[in-house]
Amino acid sequence: MSEVDTKTVESKIVEIVANQRRVDPAGLSLSDRLEDIEIESIDLVEIIFAIEDEFDIDVPQDRDAMKLDTLQDVVDGVQRLINEKNAA
Template structure:
């Protein structure tokens, strides 16, 4: 069985939150999971490395970034779009 973008993003976020993957659901926010700003940056780096993509995220001003981090589901959707756009 191939691992989907969703599965990989959930695994990365779960690792940052030191939780089981099953405890991470799309409706949760990173704050809900106890992921702070450093954990967010580490998650972004891990996502970039896992998918070989560039995430349009400004750690100094997350609110102005094009990358939606409002929830786990939003992050999954944004990564899926970046991966799809990269493959053209």
């Protein structure tokens, strides 16, 4: 998972979120707010689990992970964690 380009991260995350809500990924946009696409806290916990498994990263246990606003925020957070992991 060392060479993951941004497009791959974006499409994987959209796929994970769409799968969690059982909706068509084509209907989601990175600017969507999680609240507006009816992602509740328990969905977010499931999504974080799927993201950790997919990218082999650890999302920190502090509460910040639960305060994400848009899908773009999720993508940025994941990209940052991947970069940190690759730098380590």
